[in-house]
Amino acid sequence: MSILAALSKAYDRLAEDHKVPPFGYSSEKIGFLISLNEDGTPAGSPIDLRLGTGKKLAPRMLDVPQPSKRTSGIAPNFLWDKTSYVLGVTAGDGKRLADEHSAFVKRHNDALAATDDPGLRALLAFLRDWTPDTFAALGWPEEMKDQNVIFAFGRDYLKDQYLHDRAAARAVWADLASSGTQQTQAVCLVSGKTAPIARLHPAIKGVWGGQSSGVSIVSYNKDAFESYGHEQGDNAPVSEAAAFAYTAVLNRFLESDSRNRLQIGDASTVFWADASDAPTAELAENAFLAMLGGIDEDKQAGEVRAILDKIRQGLPVHDFAPHLSEGVRFYVLGLAPNAARVSIRYWFEDDFGHLAENYRRYVEDIRIAPPPRDPYPPLWRYLQETAVLGKRENVPPNLAGELLRAILTGTRYPLTLLSNILMRLRSDKSVTALRVALLRAVLIRNYGYTDKEAPVAFDPDNTNKGYLLGRLFAVYEHVQSAALGRNVNATIKDKYYGAASAQPRKVFAILESGSANHLSKVGKARPGARVNLEKEIGAIMGLMSPGNDPFPPSLSAEQQALFGLGYYHQRNQFFVAKDHDSSAQKETAV
Structure with missing residues (x-):
């Protein structure tokens, strides 16, 4: 379709x-309402329709006659508009104020000349007698300026009945819309x-x-x-x-x-389901929002959380929710701005059951231990890891759409994802769980690595060259920390991570020499710690094959990804060991 x-x-x-x-109407942001007496005079001060408290006030969304499409010309709306048109006042320069207000008055004089509806006649009287100076004379609020304004007749607004809702107004608008067709x-x-x-x-x-x-x-x-x-x-x-x-x-x-939109990179992403009934469609939409946008504990129903848990456990949707799997078509549309136009960044259409299965594969790909604090972060958090300074506006424009396409269709991840993560690691040296999870995902899906070759958790028996070098680098960093403490100006990670992960032969000789000095210092204060660290280094070296160039002049992108994976696992292994030792000491004390 x-x-x-x-x-x-x-x-x-x-x-x-x-x-x-309905046809011919539009949901627009309305800030204020002017209630009119039968003679066209204002029935009191304007009514603030905005929602919220304090300074965080937002206009109310109301259905009003469809607005005129404006470019650079003057085009008044029918029975509502911003104050420059309706009242001839604005908080800005107002170079066209007189023309805009005159156009609004003329349109309504022409359209309503033959009406005998008392509410519409009151509006004509109001426009006939109104002058922009009246705004200040009546003491109307400054915050009203440039807001969209609607009208009501008498106290009709108490019943949520506005001037454009009156039967006579609807009839006039229908004639105007059809005559302009x-x-x-x-x-x-x-x-x-x-x-x-x-x-x-x-x-x-x-x-x-x-x-x-x-x-x-x-x-x-x-x-x-x-x-x-x-x-x-x-x-x-x-x-x-x-x-x-x-x-x-x-x-x-x-x-x-x-609840039908997500912001993914620079693309405003909307999604919706087509099902046999509205509750099923809404459930599928809420589940999709939770998949990529994260669970909102205050708003997500328990049913949605249960569905996601089962999908993540690998259960097919048709086994536990057949009403979501059969006959539910799902649509995802990505829109990116391009001046006055909008670009279609991506468009997906599939059965919800297939999307859920592809999402499960993605969850399996990015599994990492130890996991991030939030075990299932929203997609935008992963995209932030590819951006300079972690800012949304710095996410590479096409990367977000390509990554979403891979997730929803089950195809390969974009290789720009790998190159961007490696570039950020070399630049800011921050080896986070989210970045390593993305590295592993690319290795699994794009390069065909198995869970054994690109493990979820620490694997002391993995002999992959990149993984071993990452582990060794983490041990050297730990040795430095043991010798000098954590308050050094720059760790070896700060100085050498980028070079060590890309050109290990050039760097590891320097690291080994520095590590010998650090081990000597550790041995003087804590001989046992030195022995353990030397054993760790020896165990890693023992897995390296001298005939297989253990310190190559350069590493490929996939080997650099394994370097990051090995570094992350080994570094966190020290924290696990430390926590284990602390627990053992507490048990001994008891």
Whole structure:
């Protein structure tokens, strides 16, 4: 199924539950409400509709007539807009204030001239008598400026009945929308039916990094993009209804509090399920969110946690939740900003059961011991490990999408994942559980390593060259710490990790010489500790084959990954031994 067709189908499902606005309407951020008396005078001060407390106030999302699509021109909305249009006031420079307010007044005078509805007549009276200076004269709040404003008649707002909800207002809006419809009739590429074609598609809002006014998936704003004499949307005929449906559901999925979105790298990722009933679809969506976004202990139901536990244990979904495995199609769409347009970063469609199985394989690939503090970190935490300074905006743009593709489809991980992790290790010398887990995942899936060759936990019998060199480097670091303490200006890891993991022959001779001096110092204070450290070094050296060039001039990328794995295991083995010794001492004391 195509992207737009799948989105249109999702709209139909959500429309049945009234979770998306009806045709011709849009869910927008509304900050204030002006209640009007019958003569058009304000019925008191504006009502603040924003939610929250203190300085953390957020506009309320309300369904209002669909906004005009603005580029650089002046285009007022119907029965609502920001204060520069509605009231002629703004907190900014306001170079076009007079023109914007005049356009708003003219549109409503033209549209409502024949109405006899008392609420709409009150609005016309308000616009006739209003001047921008009245804002300050009435003492209306400064924080109202530049917020979106709606109207209500009398005390209708107490029943959540706004001016645009009145039957007369809906009838006028329906006439305006139909009269402005592009008259070109063609076969819609989404529905396959002959229908009026959308010249301009509604804006998509909420894409991270995109314009606040919204972006477009389908747009033709230059002659070079057009073909065969067609103009604007005629070049890719999508009906008015289908264009509205796919943008309405996307805007719903992209809302800040939506449970159908994830931020993966620079891509705003939306996902949804198509099932036989709404509860099953919602359960699949919540499970997917928990897979990649992490469990929210306050919001995730116990059923979702139970499903994830079984998937991670390797149980097929059809064994414990057949209603999720059979007939549940799942869709994942990644959107990245590109000026006024939006780029499709990735698009996946599969049965939920297959996605769950591929996720289980990914969980098995990244298993590492000792594990990170959170045994199942969200995907964004792994991506941060590839970024300079660990910042989301520094995640390589294409890497996030390629990694997600590998996870969801069960294909190989991008090799840029390996190169980025190795580069970060050489740069900041931080060998974390998450980074080592990613290194192991690439070795398992891309290079065909077995659990024995790239072990989950410390393996004292592993004879792989890279793994042994990583272990040896960790022992040398521990020897330095035993001799000099932990308060040295720069450890051998700080100085030599990058070179030792890439060009061991050049570095390990230096490390061995320094280690001899450190062992001598340890032996003077703690002879037993020196013996144990020498045994550890000897055990590792004993696994190295002199005829197999144990200290090669360079290591390949996969061997560097094994170096990191060996280093991580050996370093943490010292902590395990230390904890074991402490426990033994406590038992002896008892």
